Amino acid sequence: MSKKSHIATELIAAIACALLFAAATVTCLVTGDLGIGGMVACGAAALATICCFALWRTAQVNEDRAICQFQLLASASLEQLEHDDLQAACPQARELRKWKSPLEQCYRRMKLLADDARQLQQSRVRSEVKAHLTGLRHEQMREIVDKLSEPVMMTNQYDEIIFANEVARELFGILDLAEKTMAADAIASEGIVQLLQETRLRKTPTQRVSEIELLDSADDKHWYRITVSTIAQHLDNEMGADEPNYGAVAVLRDISGYKAIQRRNAEFVSAVSHEMKTPLAGIKAYVELLADGEAEDEQTRDEFLQVINSQADRLQRLIDNLLNLARIEAGVVNVNKKPRSLNELLEEAFRIVHPTAEQKNITLISDLSPMYLGVLVDRDMIMQAAINLLSNALKYTPDNGKVTLRSRLQDREVVFEVEDTGVGLSPEDCDRVFEKFYRVKKDQKMASGTGLGLPLAKHIVEDVHGGELNVTSESGVGSTFRIRLPTVQVAETVN
Amino acid sequence: MNTSPNYLDAFPQAVTELNQTTTSSTAGKRILLVDDEMHILRAAEFKLKRSGYEIECVEDGQQAWEAIQEQMPDLLITDFHMPRLDGLGLCRLVREDEATRQLPIIMLTAKGFEMTSDDNLESLEIAAILAKPFSPRGLVNCVEAVLTTGSFEQPPISYLR
Structure with a gap:
């Protein structure tokens, strides 16, 4: 407002001077006397007019420049406001003395606003990034949970x-x-x-x-x-x-798998405890008979002591078997592989199970190859595997059935198999009989067992000797368990 | 039954001792003993014969059922796990047949906690279940109780002992 009034004052002064000059000129013309006084008055009036005009014009020019500076200020970018000072933002501010202070005020205010704007912008960017990442993470979490x-x-x-x-x-x-x-x-x-x-x-x-x-x-x-x-x-x-x-x-x-393991463990413990209780029952019974003095003569006492001894041996065998399995499985047993005649080992296994076959009236046939079948094996382990297969065949073959033990050389492998006319296995059971503790439900009552014989045999044949043990079977007709072992030459080459 | 082997043949001296048996009110009763383990049969037979009972021994459920058909015993003592026909199957046969339904049964078993409800023992009205290992003395007490009162109070088969 003061700027306006300045301009108006200067303009009014100029107009007044112009009127004065006009009045002097008119007076001179009317009087016809153009004296020195008149000329001076006219000149002064004209000078005053020119001065007033010049002042007005200067003010106007300054005002235009100030507007220009304000416009420059208004159009300054955030970066300029951040890095420039007033001089850089408005180069002519220093020359506009009257305008310098308002320009400075404006500049400071704008700088503050620009700082705020910049901070807001930064936090907006941060928020946007955060929101994007959160969205991504949310999607990832959803994907993870979904999968x-x-x-x-x-x-x-x-x-x-x-x-x-x-x-x-x-x-x-x-x-x-x-x-x-x-x-x-x-x-x-x-x-x-x-x-x-x-x-x-x-x-x-x-x-x-x-x-x-x-x-x-x-x-x-x-x-x-x-x-x-x-x-x-x-x-x-x-x-x-x-x-x-x-x-x-x-x-x-x-937790079906866990439950199944739990159940099989319980079945295993039950089977083992049954196997242990039977000899223990004999020991306890005869000890009590002896303690009660029921055996009144030396000979009877000897007979009872023999039973106790044989049952204690049986118990020990069972415990040894359990420990052997645990040891073989844990890999802490010494494997003593030597070149051996497979037929000799099989004949020995055959002799061991023969009495059991006789008890059940099962025809046990030995159909061994006439050739020498050399294998590089641990004698005790392979015997154990063969006995396990044979005694299984006898267990699950009804009375008056037939069990055949065969051996032959096939390609560069030695094969021996145990074939029975027993209860046979369903395709599912064929897959599972080598699982530890697995026992075929419907045949469980036929014979006691721990569900460890076949897993142990498989472990001995495959893991210890690099052979193969598998089964083919038809439910109700019979099963054939077949073991393939590398010949001694092949085994020695490999080793 | 003439086919059944006499397990005391293995103990010639023991047989002579059997002549000096103790007597009780139930002495002279016929007991059919079934177990696939010979040494268990021998111990039970020896003790029961000395207590004055007449004993017949067989090795599995099938033989036992045949023996029952031939001559009805006063008491059946059977194992649980046996080849051919197990103890449970034998008990079922006995209870299903009108002629043998009243036969008292004692079960002698190495089964313990795994005796499950699906074995459905209650319906078979088994007078007593004795856990292996068993005491021959306890077996005689049980036999006497079952033959006189029809039942035998026994501690339940423990879960942990």
Whole structure:
């Protein structure tokens, strides 16, 4: 406003001088007397006019330059404001004395605003990066959870399923997770639905674990350990209050394998304890008879002591076998491989099992190759494998059946096989009989066993001797267990 | 049964001692003893014969069932695990046949905690289950109790001992 008034004053002064000059000129013309006084007056008036005009013009020019500087200032970029000073931003500011102060004020203010803007921009960029990374991480987490082999799912405060990973969807047959899928509708297992609901209703951070049997999509039974935890959901709270809503997260783990091992362990312990109790029963019974003085003469006492001794030996054999298996499996047993005649070993094994065959009235046939079959083996181990196969054949062949022991040279391998006319194995059992502790359920009552004979034989043949042990069988007809071993020449070349 | 071997043949001296048997109210009763382990048969037979019982021994469930058909014993003592026909199968046969339904049975078994509910022992009305290893003295007490009262109070088969 002061700038305007300055300009107006200068303009009014110029106009006044011009009027004065005009009045002087008119006076001179009217009087016709152009004296010195008149001329001086006219000149002074004209000079004053020119001065006033010049001043007005100067002010105007300054004003234009100031506007120009303001415009420069206004168009300055953030970088210029950050790095330049006032002189650089407005080069003419110093020359515009009257405008210098307002320009400086403006410049400082703009610099402050520019700093704020820059900080805001930086934090916006940071936020955007963070949001992007969070989004990526969220996607990754979702992908990871989705690809987990354990079923995972989550319900909200209304018991609606809001997340279920791939395996969970497959397990519960959820084709598409719609907006509002009630857990009770989607999950067939009432136990799980109840567990989810009960956990959620506790409304405190808590965890519950349960074991549950479920059918998978192929209708096979699986045992699952299910862990359900409460999860606070602040975002879903429609009331906008701080108090969180509670949903539940369920994680299932397939423990069928663990259960099977547990069951087989129990069966193994049961089988071993049965095998141990039988000789122990003899020992205890005869000891009691002796202690009670039931055997009244020396000869009877000797007879009883012999039984005790033989049963103690039997118990020791059993324990030795168990320890041997454990040792061989742990790899701490010394393997003593030497070139041997396979037929000699088989003949010895044949002699050992012969009495058992006679007891069951089973025809035991030895069909050994007339050739010398040289193998590089640990005698005791291969004998053990052969006896295991033979005694298995005798165990699972009904009375009056037939068991054949064969050997032959085939290509560069030595083959021996034990063929029986026993109960045979189903294709599934053929795959599993070499598993430790596995016993064919339907044949368990035929004979006692630990489910260790075949795994031990396989371990001896394949891992210790680089051979192969397999079985072909037909249920109800019989089985043939076949062992292939490298000949002594081949074995020595390899070694 | 003439085909059944006499396991005391292995103990000639023991047989002579059997003449000096103790007597009890149930002495003279016929007992059929079934076990595939000969030494168990021998011990049980020896003790029971000395207690005055008449004993027949067989080695598996099938032989036992044949022996029962031939001559009904007063008591059956059977093992659980046996070839051909096991103890459970034998008990079922006995309980299913009208003629043998009332035969008291004592089971002598090395099975312990693994005796499961699906063995369905209750329906077989087994008078007593004795766990192996067993005491011959305890067996005689059990036999006497079962023959006089039809049952025998025994401690349950323990889970851990």
